[in-house]
Amino acid sequence: xxxxxxxxxxxxxxxxxxxxxxxxxxxxxxxxxxxxxxxxxxxxxxxxxxxxxxxxxxxxxxxxxxxxxxxxxxxxxxxxxxxxxxxxxxxxxxxxxxxx
Amino acid sequence: xxxxxxxxxxxxxxxxxxxxxxxxxxxxxxxxxxxxxxxxxxxxxxxxxxxxxxxxxxxxxxxxxxxxxxxxxxxxxxxxxxxxxxxxxxxxxxxxxxxxxxxxxxxxxxxxxxxxxxxxxxxxxxxxxxxxxxxxxxxxxxxxxxxxxxxxxxxxxxxxxxxxxxxxxxxxxxxxxxxxxxxxxxxxxxxxxxxxxxxxxxxxxxxxxxxxxxxxxxxxxxxxxxxxxxxxxxxxxxxxxxxxxxxxxxxxxxxxxxxxxxxxxxxxxxxxxxxxxxxxxxxxxxxxxxxxxxxxxxxxxxxxxxxxxxxxxxxxxxxxxxxxxxxxxxxxxxxxxxxxxxxxxxxxxxxxxxxxxxxxxxxxxxxxxxxxxxxxxxxxxxxxxxxxxxx
Numbered sequence: 001x002x003x004x005x006x007x008x009x010x011x012x013x014x015x016x017x018x019x020x021x022x023x024x025x026x027x028x029x030x031x032x033x034x035x036x037x038x039x040x041x042x043x044x045x046x047x048x049x050x051x052x053x054x055x056x057x058x059x060x061x062x063x064x065x066x067x068x069x070x071x072x073x074x075x076x077x078x079x080x081x082x083x084x085x086x087x088x089x090x091x092x093x094x095x096x097x098x099x100x
Numbered sequence: 101x102x103x104x105x106x107x108x109x110x111x112x113x114x115x116x117x118x119x120x121x122x123x124x125x126x127x128x129x130x131x132x133x134x135x136x137x138x139x140x141x142x143x144x145x146x147x148x149x150x151x152x153x154x155x156x157x158x159x160x161x162x163x164x165x166x167x168x169x170x171x172x173x174x175x176x177x178x179x180x181x182x183x184x185x186x187x188x189x190x191x192x193x194x195x196x197x198x199x200x201x202x203x204x205x206x207x208x209x210x211x212x213x214x215x216x217x218x219x220x221x222x223x224x225x226x227x228x229x230x231x232x233x234x235x236x237x238x239x240x241x242x243x244x245x246x247x248x249x250x251x252x253x254x255x256x257x258x259x260x261x262x263x264x265x266x267x268x269x270x271x272x273x274x275x276x277x278x279x280x281x282x283x284x285x286x287x288x289x290x291x292x293x294x295x296x297x298x299x300x301x302x303x304x305x306x307x308x309x310x311x312x313x314x315x316x317x318x319x320x321x322x323x324x325x326x327x328x329x330x331x332x333x334x335x336x337x338x339x340x341x342x343x344x345x346x347x348x349x350x351x352x353x354x355x356x357x358x359x360x361x362x363x364x365x366x367x368x369x370x371x372x373x374x375x376x377x378x379x380x381x382x383x384x385x386x387x388x389x390x391x392x393x394x395x396x397x398x399x400x401x402x403x404x405x406x407x408x409x410x411x412x413x414x415x416x417x418x419x420x421x422x423x424x425x426x427x428x429x430x431x432x433x434x435x436x437x438x439x440x441x442x443x444x445x446x447x448x449x450x451x452x453x454x455x456x457x458x459x460x461x462x463x464x465x466x467x468x469x470x471x472x473x474x475x476x477x478x479x480x481x482x483x484x485x486x487x488x489x490x491x
Binding site for chain 2: 005006008009010011012013014015016017018019020022026028
C-alpha cells in the first residue's frame with residue numbers, strides 16, 4: 001500500500017473491500033497482535049526438554065524453535081494468554097507482567 | 101398484440117427467474133414463498149433450466165450458499181419469507197458491503213408471535229438496514245417485471261449490490277393474475293451476462309470479507325452508503341430502458357390523480373390497488389384526493405417524494421407493520437423525516453393497517469381518508485392511528 005493507514009480514503013478501497021494482494025496486505029502476518037499483551041512469557045531454557053507441547057497448545061500458532069532448538073513465542077504475535085506456561089510441565093515458562 | 105396469460109403470481113415470478121437464466125438457486129421453502137422455489141426446483145429437475153438448485157437445510161445456509169456462488173461470478177437467486185428471512189438475518193448484512201448482486205424475492209408475511217402465515221410488512225422492515233436494494237411491487241406483472249429488472253440493476257458494474265423484490269404474501273403470491281411474459285430474446289438483450297470484477301478463482305486468489313480494523317472500518321461503511329445512494333440513478337435508467345423495450349413504466353414514487361390534490365393517500369405494496377379503487381370512488385363523490393405509491397423503499401427516493409407531495413395539505417401514510425414502542429409505522433416515520441426540514445409540507449397522518457393478512461377494503465380506505473383528513477385538521481394525541489382494531 002502506497003498510502004499510510006491514516007491517509008486511506010473510502011475511494012482507495014477495492015470493490016467489496018476485496019484484498020487482491022493476498023501475500024502482503026491480505027495476510028495477517030503483518031498484523032501485530034502482540035500489542036494486546038498484558039503478560040509476557042519468560043523462559044528458563046535449562047529445564048526445556050524440547051517436547052513442543054507449548055507450540056501445540058498455543059492458540060496463536062506463534063511458538064517455534066529458536067537457534068538452540070528451544071521452543072519460544074514470537075512476541076510480535078503473542079497475546080500473552082499464558083496457555084503455554086500452564087501446559088509446560090517441566091515449568092520452563094513463567095508469565096510476567098508487561099511493564100512499559 | 102402481446103398475449104396475457106392467467107397464471108399464479110409465484111409461478112409467473114419463477115418463470116421470470118428462469119428467463120434470467122440463473123446459475124445457482126439456493127433456497128428453503130416457507131409459506132407463502134413455497135410455490136416460487138417449488139416451481140424453480142421443478143424447472144431444474146425437468147432440465148428446463150440449466151442451474152444448480154441447492155436444497156439447503158435452512159435459510160441461514162441458503163443465504164450463505166448465495167454469498168459463495170455470487171462471489172464466484174454465478175448469477176444467484178433465492179426467495180424467502182418472514183421467519184425464514186429472520187433466520188437469514190446475519191448473512192443478509194454481509195451481501196451488500198461485499199457487493200454481491202444476489203436477487204431475492206420476498207413474499208411479505210407477518211413475523212411471529214402470534215404465529216401467522218399471512219401478509220404484512222414486518223419482515224420487510226426487519227431487514228431495512230441490511231443495505232439491499234428494495235423494490236416493492238403491487239401486482240403480479242410488477243413482480244415479474246421487477247424480478248428481471250432486479251438482476252439487471254444488481255449486476256450493473258456501477259451498482260453490484262444485492263436486490264430484493266417484495267411481493268405481498270397471498271394477496272400476490274397465491275392469486276392468479278393476467279401476466280404478459282416478455283420475449284426471451286428481449287430479456288437476453290436487456291440482461292447481459294453477469295461478470296463480477298474480482299471473482300473467487302484459485303488461479304488469481306483474492307481475500308474477501310477481511311477483518312477490518314478501526315482505521316478503515318468507517319471508510320468501508322461510507323463506501324457502502326455512497327454506493328447504495330448512487331444506485332438510484334442506475335435504477336431510474338434501467339426502469340427507463342425497460343419501458344423502451346417492454347412498454348411498462350416504473351417510478352420510485354408513482355402518482356395516481358395526485359397532482360394538485362389537497363389530500364394524498366400513500367401506499368406501499370398490494371393494498372395500493374384497493375386504495376386506488378377507493379380514490380376513484382371518492383373523486384366521483386367530489387373529494388379532492390389522490391394517491392402516491394412507493395415503489396422503491398431502498399435507496400429511499402427523497403427528492404421524488406418531496407416533489408410528489410409538495411402541493412398537498414394532508415398526507416395519510418399507510419403502514420403494514422408497527423415499530424413497537426416507537427413512532428408506529430416505519431414508512432410514515434421515514435416520510436416525516438424526509439419532510440421535516442421542508443419549508444412547505446403536508447401534515448402527515450400515520451395509519452397502521454392490514455397486519456397479519458387483515459383486509460382493508462375499499463370502504464376501509466374511504467373511511468381512512470375521511471378520518472385522516474379530520475385528524476389532520478384537529479390534530480391528535482396519538483403518534484399514529486391503527487385501523488380496524490376492536491376495542
